Amino acid sequence: MRTLTTPFIVLSAGMLFVSPWIINAAPYESTMGLVQKVFYFHFPAAIMFLLAALICGVNSFRFLFFRKQSADGWALAAAELGLLFGALTLVTGPLWARKAWGVWWVWDPRLTSSLLLWMIFGAYVLLRQYGGPGSERLSAGMALFGMLNVPFIYYSVNVWRTLHPQTSVVPTLPTDMGIPLWFCFAAFSMLFTALLTLRATLEHQRVRVEALYLLEDEV
Amino acid sequence: MIGSFLRVAWHVMRKDLTVEVRSREVLFTTLFFAVSVVLVFSFAIVREGRAPDDVAAGILWVAISFAGTLAMGRTFERERYNDTLRALILAPADRPAIYMGKLLGLLLLMLLVEAVLLPLVALLFSAPILAFPVHLTLLLTAGTFGFCAVGTLFAAMLVRVRSRDTLLPVLLYPITIPVMIAGVRGTAALFQAAPDEPMARFWIGLLVFWDAVFVTLALWTFEPVMTE
Amino acid sequence: MHRLVVKDVARHYGRRKALSQITFSCDAGDIVGLLGPNGAGKSTLLNILATLLTPSRGSVQYGDQQAVDGAVVRGLIGMLGHDLFLYPELTARENLTFFAHLYGLPNAARVVDAALARAGLTERGDDLVSGFSRGMRQRVALERALLHDPRLILLDEPFTGLDQTSTAALVDRLKERQRAGCLIVMATHDLDVADGLLTRAIYLKNGRMVASDTDPSGLADRYRQAIT
Numbered sequence: 228m229r230t231l232t233t234p235f236i237v238l239s240a241g242m243l244f245v246s247p248w249i250i251n252a253a254p255y256e257s258t259m260g261l262v263q264k265v266f267y268f269h270f271p272a273a274i275m276f277l278l279a280a281l282i283c284g285v286n287s288f289r290f291l292f293f294r295k296q297s298a299d300g301w302a303l304a305a306a307e308l309g310l311l312f313g314a315l316t317l318v319t320g321p322l323w324a325r326k327a328w329g330v331w332w333v334w335d336p337r338l339t340s341s342l343l344l345w346m347i348f349g350a351y352v353l354l355r356q357y358g359g360p361g362s363e364r365l366s367a368g369m370a371l372f373g374m375l376n377v378p379f380i381y382y383s384v385n386v387w388r389t390l391h392p393q394t395s396v397v398p399t400l401p402t403d404m405g406i407p408l409w410f411c412f413a414a415f416s417m418l419f420t421a422l423l424t425l426r427a428t429l430e431h432q433r434v435r436v437e438a439l440y441l442l443e444d445e446v
Numbered sequence: 447m448i449g450s451f452l453r454v455a456w457h458v459m460r461k462d463l464t465v466e467v468r469s470r471e472v473l474f475t476t477l478f479f480a481v482s483v484v485l486v487f488s489f490a491i492v493r494e495g496r497a498p499d500d501v502a503a504g505i506l507w508v509a510i511s512f513a514g515t516l517a518m519g520r521t522f523e524r525e526r527y528n529d530t531l532r533a534l535i536l537a538p539a540d541r542p543a544i545y546m547g548k549l550l551g552l553l554l555l556m557l558l559v560e561a562v563l564l565p566l567v568a569l570l571f572s573a574p575i576l577a578f579p580v581h582l583t584l585l586l587t588a589g590t591f592g593f594c595a596v597g598t599l600f601a602a603m604l605v606r607v608r609s610r611d612t613l614l615p616v617l618l619y620p621i622t623i624p625v626m627i628a629g630v631r632g633t634a635a636l637f638q639a640a641p642d643e644p645m646a647r648f649w650i651g652l653l654v655f656w657d658a659v660f661v662t663l664a665l666w667t668f669e670p671v672m673t674e
Numbered sequence: 675m676h677r678l679v680v681k682d683v684a685r686h687y688g689r690r691k692a693l694s695q696i697t698f699s700c701d702a703g704d705i706v707g708l709l710g711p712n713g714a715g716k717s718t719l720l721n722i723l724a725t726l727l728t729p730s731r732g733s734v735q736y737g738d739q740q741a742v743d744g745a746v747v748r749g750l751i752g753m754l755g756h757d758l759f760l761y762p763e764l765t766a767r768e769n770l771t772f773f774a775h776l777y778g779l780p781n782a783a784r785v786v787d788a789a790l791a792r793a794g795l796t797e798r799g800d801d802l803v804s805g806f807s808r809g810m811r812q813r814v815a816l817e818r819a820l821l822h823d824p825r826l827i828l829l830d831e832p833f834t835g836l837d838q839t840s841t842a843a844l845v846d847r848l849k850e851r852q853r854a855g856c857l858i859v860m861a862t863h864d865l866d867v868a869d870g871l872l873t874r875a876i877y878l879k880n881g882r883m884v885a886s887d888t889d890p891s892g893l894a895d896r897y898r899q900a901i902t
Binding site: 291292343344346347349350353354357358359361362364365367368369371372373375376379380382383384386387 | 596599600603604606607608609613616617619620621623624627628631648652656659660663667670671673674
Binding site for chain 2: 725727755762763764818
């Protein structure tokens with residue numbers, strides 16, 4: 228995967244550069260018009276965000292229970308990317324909401340769950356940063372709780388929301404926005420994969436450098 | 447195997463309660479803190495002498511969550527003081543049993559605090575706490591148990607970390623949101639003018655399920671996370 | 675457990691080397707001293723031997739068992755830490771009883787009575803530990819560490835703050851354990867007491883083993899030679 232990172236980054240940069248034209252050419256959505264086009268960035272970002280959560284959770288599990296040191300690098304990279312793509316999702320979401328429904332924030336199940344998941348990633352990164360040595364295991368443990376919680380958070384927020392009168396409904400995935408959607412999706416996926424691999428590799432190398440440094444003056 | 451697990455958990459819990467009964471430090475400070483939280487929120491929210499509907503449940507659970515975080519921090523701080531946590535980890539006992547004992551001790555403490563908090567909230571907001579006592583008790587117990595289950599694990603994890611006082615809430619609150627939602631909505635359903643009993647039962651069910659999942663996860667992860 | 679083998683043990687904290695390349699072995703009946711200036715890594719090594727820390731590299735072998743975090747290995751180890759591991763809010767008897775139950779000892783009451791008697795504290799058994807002097811607390815803590823008759827006894831600076839009588843009592847107890855076939859490893863600064871007590875000495879400086887010998891006399895001089 229490492230050899231693909233450069234072509235991935237170049238390709239995704241190029242695709243993201245031309246994406247405004249492609250999105251512009253896409254048909255207007257019936258109810259929301261131009262504003263809906265944020266969706267082409269919002270949706271892939273959201274998917275990458277969830278993917279980051281999955282990768283973080285799985286690797287935290289492998290690190291904690293199978294003692295695989297490399298899994299920790301992947302988990303950390305996934306958490307940081309989760310913060311990045313989550314931020315993208317949480318910024319594009321309200322932008323869309325503002326224009327479509329007139330409010331910046333709606334306590335919609337998906338947005339709320341995303342915010343909570345984003346905060347869990349934030350907690351993970353804070354713990355790694357300020358937890359001192361040995362915080363890898365602690366954050367891995369915490370990540371397990373966070374990721375396992377995602378379905379619960381979504382479900383409970385969903386039920387909570389339906390108790391309140393609805394002022395708007397987030398549209399379900401439209402099926403006929405084909406080309407621009409898959410185009411942006413591909414660009415985001417490549418970007419995500421490339422960044423994940425780079426960051427994880429960086430972390431693996433940092434660990435190796437530290438180990439080598441420690442061996443330096445051994446007899 | 448189960449026998450020794452229960453035995454160890456029981457003794458750890460008993461020890462914690464004995465220590466607490468002697469000093470009463472955590473109980474009193476947590477209780478007064480919880481009462482202060484209720485008052486502060488009341489002043490913040492009550493307008494022209496009347497509280498908006500539904501706010502009693504919210505205030506109750508916010509107080510529980512804030513006070514609970516404080517209590518967990520304190521009980522583990524005590525173990526850190528004479529490094530007794532090390533002695534516990536060193537014992538040939540099943541380590542998850544130690545977690546369980548600490549969890550149960552904390553739960554009992556919190557339930558005591560809630561026993562005082564509930565009448566207070568009822569008084570201040572005319573909440574009908576005696577309408578469905580069984581449901582309310584179950585709701586509070588299941589919710590507090592879930593909150594304490596995750597909190598005990600995190601507090602234990604953070605015992606040797608420098609910024610543990612601020613990191614504990616940062617880690618704990620996002621993850622216990624389902625507990626908060628279920629607790630508040632369930633309690634609100636019971637406090638309504640026309641109580642919604644099936645709704646309360648739904649939330650109790652969800653809480654019990656959540657508790658089962660996360661206590662299991664905590665028992666699993668306690669040992670790997672506590673070994674340095 | 676007849677033999678303890680430490681092979682190439684190292685422990686790092688980020689870039690800081692707390693211990694590196696520690697290799698030695700000792701047999702039942704040995705009293706091993708870990709000597710060195712502050713920060714040399716004595717406590718870290720003791721914690722690794724106690725299975726409280728996992729070595730970053732290398733291994734420790736207890737008799738026929740590798741140090742995998744097993745309750746079996748922990749059942750062989752008794753540790754007297756620098757912080758004594760006692761609950762000040764409990765009485766001496768309660769402290770010992772709690773740990774007896776934690777260790778799963780049958781007949782806890784009788785074991786605790788015997789332990790109090792050996793510590794010479796039977797009359798003070800029902801007083802809170804917070805009221806004890808350092809020497810008395812040390813005695814209780816030592817008996818706590820020895821409750822389950824461990825084969826490996828680890829002591830971290832046990833002679834700190836003790837008066838003549840307490841020191842002599844501790845030395846006697848250790849010698850008695852030595853005769854019973856236990857292996858004792860202790861970190862200490864107190865060269866006068868250690869002289870004549872140790873059968874083996876390991877000198878640590880900056881996390882490394884700078885010397886080791888098995889000549890039990892003239893410790894102060896050899897320490898000066900090794901460390902400076």
